[in-house]
Amino acid sequence: MPATQLERIVSRFEVQPNGCWHHPSVPTAKGYAQTKYGWPVAKSTLIHRLSWMHYKGEIPDGMVIDHLCHNPAECEGGNNCPHRRCVNPEHLALVTEAENSHKTVRVFEYRKQCVNGHDVENVVQTSTGRKYCSVCNKLSKEESYSRLKNDPDFKARRARNMRNLRARKKVS
Numbered sequence: 001m002p003a004t005q006l007e008r009i010v011s012r013f014e015v016q017p018n019g020c021w022h023h024p025s026v027p028t029a030k031g032y033a034q035t036k037y038g039w040p041v042a043k044s045t046l047i048h049r050l051s052w053m054h055y056k057g058e059i060p061d062g063m064v065i066d067h068l069c070h071n072p073a074e075c076e077g078g079n080n081c082p083h084r085r086c087v088n089p090e091h092l093a094l095v096t097e098a099e100n101s102h103k104t105v106r107v108f109e110y111r112k113q114c115v116n117g118h119d120v121e122n123v124v125q126t127s128t129g130r131k132y133c134s135v136c137n138k139l140s141k142e143e144s145y146s147r148l149k150n151d152p153d154f155k156a157r158r159a160r161n162m163r164n165l166r167a168r169k170k171v172s
Contacts, residue, residue: 009035009047010054013087020069020086023047031084048087055089066095066103078115102129 003011013021023033025047036042037050052065059065069091070083086092095103112120114133122135148154 005037005039006050006054009037009050013051018069019088020083020091021051021088022085023087027085029079031079031081033085033087048092051087051089052092052094056092056094059094062096063094064097064100066093066100067091068093 009023012023014024015021023035025033025035028034028046033047034044035047035050037045046065048065048067049059052059067083067086069086069088070077070081075081075083083091114120114123114136116133116136118133118135122133123131124134124137125131
């Protein structure tokens with residue numbers, strides 16, 4: 001009996017010394033294992049999601065897969081986190097997006113610096129619980145503005161938007 005596409009993907013899992021399983025594919029820029037999956041149109045799919053589907057069942061809408069093997073005390077997370085490649089179903093859990101985001105926010109508790117090397121005192125938390133480095137945020141805004149301020153199209157769009165805003169205020 002021919003193996004299904006999912007069975008062929010699962011058959012390539014490699015057990016690591018730490019108990020994680022990896023797929024030999026090249027990780028994405030964010031560090032996850034990914035492959036093309038589906039018929040008749042194959043789409044890029046994260047392999048830890050396929051592992052869950054194969055061993056545990058469907059993933060309900062609004063739910064995501066969390067990597068339980070990630071320990072923020074040992075690993076800062078981010079795109080270079082080796083746990084993102086793990087596809088071992090015993091290391092995965094079905095959680096809401098909010099639960100997964102909350103776990104990500106806790107990683108900052110263990111960090112001494114942001115990913116660009118700024119001290120952790122610069123980390124700001126929004127009302128929604130999202131944390132970011134205020135120095136990185138400021139530098140990003142300054143870079144965007146410096147790139148745009150000499151762009152004639154930007155100046156014209158900005159002037160047009162200001163005229164439209166003044167016109168709407170007069171109407172209301």
